[in-house]
Amino acid sequence: MQTANLFIVLLVLSAVAYYMARGRSVALAQPLGGIRHLHSLPFFYGMRAAIWCALPSMALLAVWLLFHEHIISTLLLDGLPEAQKPTSAAEHNLLLNSIENIASGALSAETSAPHLVAAADVLKDLRGTARNLVTAVVLSLAVIGMGWGWVKVSPKLRARQQVERVFRGLLLACACVAIFTTVGILLSVLFESLRFFQAVPATEFLFGTEWSPQMAIRSDQVGSSGSFGAIPLFVGTLLISFIAMLVAVPVGLMSAVYLAEYASPRVRGLAKPALEVLAGIPTVVYGFFAALTVAPFLRKAGEGVGLEVSSESALAAGLVMGVMIIPFISSLADDVINAVPQSLRDGSLGLGATRSETIKKVIFPAALPGIVGGVLLAVSRAIGETMIVVMAAGLAAKLTANPLETVTTVTVQIVTLLVGDQEFDSPKTLAAFALGLMLFVVTLVLNFIALRVVKKYREQYD
Amino acid sequence: MTNVPEPLLKRGVTAMDNVQYPDQAVGEPFANDHKMSLRNVNVFYGDKQAIFDVNIDIARNEVIAMIGPSGCGKSTLLRSINRMNDTVEGCVVSGELTLDGEDIYTTKMDPVALRARVGMVFQKPNPFPKTIYDNVAYGPRLHGLASRRAELDEIVETSLTRAGLWNEVKDRLDQPGTGLSGGQQQRLCIARAIAISPEMILMDEPCSSLDPIATAKIEELIAELSQNYTIAIVTHSMQQAARVSHRTAYFHLGHLIEVNETEKVFTAPEHELTEAYITGRFG
Numbered sequence: 001m002q003t004a005n006l007f008i009v010l011l012v013l014s015a016v017a018y019y020m021a022r023g024r025s026v027a028l029a030q031p032l033g034g035i036r037h038l039h040s041l042p043f044f045y046g047m048r049a050a051i052w053c054a055l056p057s058m059a060l061l062a063v064w065l066l067f068h069e070h071i072i073s074t075l076l077l078d079g080l081p082e083a084q085k086p087t088s089a090a091e092h093n094l095l096l097n098s099i100e101n102i103a104s105g106a107l108s109a110e111t112s113a114p115h116l117v118a119a120a121d122v123l124k125d126l127r128g129t130a131r132n133l134v135t136a137v138v139l140s141l142a143v144i145g146m147g148w149g150w151v152k153v154s155p156k157l158r159a160r161q162q163v164e165r166v167f168r169g170l171l172l173a174c175a176c177v178a179i180f181t182t183v184g185i186l187l188s189v190l191f192e193s194l195r196f197f198q199a200v201p202a203t204e205f206l207f208g209t210e211w212s213p214q215m216a217i218r219s220d221q222v223g224s225s226g227s228f229g230a231i232p233l234f235v236g237t238l239l240i241s242f243i244a245m246l247v248a249v250p251v252g253l254m255s256a257v258y259l260a261e262y263a264s265p266r267v268r269g270l271a272k273p274a275l276e277v278l279a280g281i282p283t284v285v286y287g288f289f290a291a292l293t294v295a296p297f298l299r300k301a302g303e304g305v306g307l308e309v310s311s312e313s314a315l316a317a318g319l320v321m322g323v324m325i326i327p328f329i330s331s332l333a334d335d336v337i338n339a340v341p342q343s344l345r346d347g348s349l350g351l352g353a354t355r356s357e358t359i360k361k362v363i364f365p366a367a368l369p370g371i372v373g374g375v376l377l378a379v380s381r382a383i384g385e386t387m388i389v390v391m392a393a394g395l396a397a398k399l400t401a402n403p404l405e406t407v408t409t410v411t412v413q414i415v416t417l418l419v420g421d422q423e424f425d426s427p428k429t430l431a432a433f434a435l436g437l438m439l440f441v442v443t444l445v446l447n448f449i450a451l452r453v454v455k456k457y458r459e460q461y462d
Numbered sequence: 463m464t465n466v467p468e469p470l471l472k473r474g475v476t477a478m479d480n481v482q483y484p485d486q487a488v489g490e491p492f493a494n495d496h497k498m499s500l501r502n503v504n505v506f507y508g509d510k511q512a513i514f515d516v517n518i519d520i521a522r523n524e525v526i527a528m529i530g531p532s533g534c535g536k537s538t539l540l541r542s543i544n545r546m547n548d549t550v551e552g553c554v555v556s557g558e559l560t561l562d563g564e565d566i567y568t569t570k571m572d573p574v575a576l577r578a579r580v581g582m583v584f585q586k587p588n589p590f591p592k593t594i595y596d597n598v599a600y601g602p603r604l605h606g607l608a609s610r611r612a613e614l615d616e617i618v619e620t621s622l623t624r625a626g627l628w629n630e631v632k633d634r635l636d637q638p639g640t641g642l643s644g645g646q647q648q649r650l651c652i653a654r655a656i657a658i659s660p661e662m663i664l665m666d667e668p669c670s671s672l673d674p675i676a677t678a679k680i681e682e683l684i685a686e687l688s689q690n691y692t693i694a695i696v697t698h699s700m701q702q703a704a705r706v707s708h709r710t711a712y713f714h715l716g717h718l719i720e721v722n723e724t725e726k727v728f729t730a731p732e733h734e735l736t737e738a739y740i741t742g743r744f745g
Contacts, residue, residue: 265551343588350546351601351658352578366591
């Protein structure tokens, strides 16, 4: 039976198991005087049987799916005559591939070597037997589980506890998915970075001030070694993030104060969703807004006052990124300010403080940790932001603090290193992983601090 | 008990709704030397009227207790006296409220200045998340009452001493006020209120979240403070009203029913609603 069909049959079987065990528990309860004499509700008896039916059989199926390729190929190769056994790993793969192709009909059996055709037949045989065997074992396991679930139903059985334990396990497994994904990504980035650091010393990467990742493909090409100093990239990233925060923090905070403390409910009802629309604009739209509208405008304005503004300037990218982050900060700060108890406002107003004095001296200090947390989260967003800087900040890795010049960021360089045809073992490509790792570490640290600060704030009023 | 009609007793609470409210509160709502005077005061929350035609005087240096069942409008009236209701959306106050003969609801009166003169202590202790010192110094700093640090220190010490808290906190003025116990927090709030030398203090159920010992301390404090301040206290506890106040005002569903010497209210109430309330037939 095909795996998909087998899976459907298992589902049907466990549904049957559910209804049978449920029915039996109700029937057993009848002479005792109703289901309240059962230890658990009938649902749990049904669920218990369904779990017994589905879980072991599906686990077995999963194990089989994970390992069957390996088992079958081992069996196949063992069956080959001694002379035809592969001697190296490459030969091994080649042989398996050709047998596989003949078996699936991709290679014509008439033009192939006879011993390969024979092996292909063996492979087909092995597959067929294995499938039948697995179907039989899995189905009988399901039926046994179903029977076990049905037989064990009794008023004293603690079915609810057992079912709940299984569900708790399921919940845990779901929670683990996110964690393992993170760990997996981190490890893969880490290993690629280690390969990069074998080619380029870590000190050069961390403290070098020149970034030009062009590597020659052949040794006779000019400029055969690139330089991988990441300092200009991080300076560019920090410069743009700094400009962005310069825009976003004051505007975001003030709009949050207005919305939380001064706005009438009607204005609030209109302004808050409008502000949140900003957060819904795709960053690529911000990107071309920055590149096509803001940058030329800055250039013209610069010419007007006699300043030379590069057409791809840090200022343009930073300003637009700041606008993008405004709703992020304002909605976080708004939440934090609203969380300050009304009783503190009353206390301050009752002492003859004006509204602005109350905001400055009571609400702001009380909300400060939360606001700081929000700002740090926003900073890590700014550092990781890619699309706007790709479109508006430029590619030249200049080490400068002048916002009117073109700079590049870590994220931009990762994108340019990986687009197009690349070798996956040259330092040029691997550098992207090292940059990604650095970025990951920086934002992780920022998020960690931010969450700690926010948590500390929460404890204050609970 | 004798002057309550027999059927009323049997029918209990709902029957009380049929009782006529007096046009004018019975007893002695007016005083000669009044600090605060309320005439024809009505308070609305949107379409809902919370206070109906209240006329009452609060005499200088007296403690007046406002009692009545939940939702009778006593807190609303208290919050109208220092215009804390201004911050409530849709709240409208009409009528004449005067503090030392000055109308407090004219445009000339700045609610901020008014609240500096009429302090308030709230139901739940609400110290700011600052140090004990900064909590008390908050008001004086705001209003520039001290020009030098030493003056401020003195104000803080006097206020804490008056609030009966000085001995307990003098060694930890730099600790957060939120770390004190509930009763201490409430006394800190009282110290904070008297630090700006108000003329009148409004207390909105100041002991409702405190244990009996802390409550006793606050009540003692109220008795002491009444030598210098005019105090209006809203309370749910009739025993408390009887212990701390000179006069007691009884409110019922937004109407002022009776105002009298506290002793008289609790021993010989003039109005049947007052009697029904203090004998515990509803509340």
